[in-house]
Amino acid sequence: MKTISVVGIELCPPGKRFMITMVASFVAMAGQFLMPGLAALCRDWQVLQALIICPFLLMLLYWS
Numbered sequence: 133m134k135t136i137s138v139v140g141i142e143l144c145p146p147g148k149r150f151m152i153t154m155v156a157s158f159v160a161m162a163g164q165f166l167m168p169g170l171a172a173l174c175r176d177w178q179v180l181q182a183l184i185i186c187p188f189l190l191m192l193l194y195w196s
Contacts, residue, residue: 144152174180 140156141149141153170183171180174183
């Protein structure tokens with residue numbers, strides 16, 4: 133995950149790097165706080181895995 137964020141920061145304009153880094157850090161922190169609650173609600177690791185993969189599949193559809 134760190135390598136992806138470094139590449140993303142390098143691709144944005146130099147004047148916006150701090151803002152992009154802060155937004156990415158807040159999104160990562162929010163995900164870390166929400167994950168235990170999501171895992172408690174799912175109670176089954178297959179359902180949790182499907183919920184985690186769904187946003188990535190949507191991003192792949194958007195990419196094409």
